Amino acid sequence: MASTTPTENEYVTLESSDGFQFIIHREAAMLSGTIRNMLSSAGQFTESTEGVIHFRDIKAVILEKVCKYWYYKARYLNSVTEIPHFEIEPEYALETLMVADFLDT
Numbered sequence: 275m276a277s278t279t280p281t282e283n284e285y286v287t288l289e290s291s292d293g294f295q296f297i298i299h300r301e302a303a304m305l306s307g308t309i310r311n312m313l314s315s316a317g318q319f320t321e322s323t324e325g326v327i328h329f330r331d332i333k334a335v336i337l338e339k340v341c342k343y344w345y346y347k348a349r350y351l352n353s354v355t356e357i358p359h360f361e362i363e364p365e366y367a368l369e370t371l372m373v374a375d376f377l378d379t
Contacts, residue, residue, distance in 0.1 A: 286313065287326040288341065294334035300325075302344040307378030336373050339366060343379065 286303045288296045304310045312321040321327045329337060343360060350357045362370055 283325050285325070288337060289326065289328045290332055290334035290337045291330050292334050294337070296334075296337060296341050298341050298344070302341070302348055305344045305347055305379065306340075309377060332373055333369075336366060336369050339370050340373055340377060340379060343374070347379075 284300060285297050286300045286309075288298065288303070290296070300313070304313065309327060312327060313325075315322055332340075339362060346360050
């Protein structure tokens with residue numbers, strides 16, 4: 275039976291500062307430049323070997339919104355039709371923007 279390396283895995287686990295885990299498609303997570311660098315740098319980051327990324331400063335409510343955005347972006351990336359608005363609640367807008375900037379999203 276052939277073994278698979280973590281870089282071949284279809285999913286990656288993102289863990290928020292408050293302990294919530296989000297298991298998302300690696301392809302969606304790779305829309306983040308920061309995560310792409312972590313996962314594709316062979317041997318430089320433990321994240322690339324374990325497939326788990328811990329975010330000490332990102333709360334679950336914000337990380338969930340960013341994960342949803344990656345799926346939204348992947349779905350409409352090459353769309354030729356009108357793209358629906360991606361809703362962000364006003365009370366989370368600033369923090370979501372700061373996290374998106376950090377994650378190079």
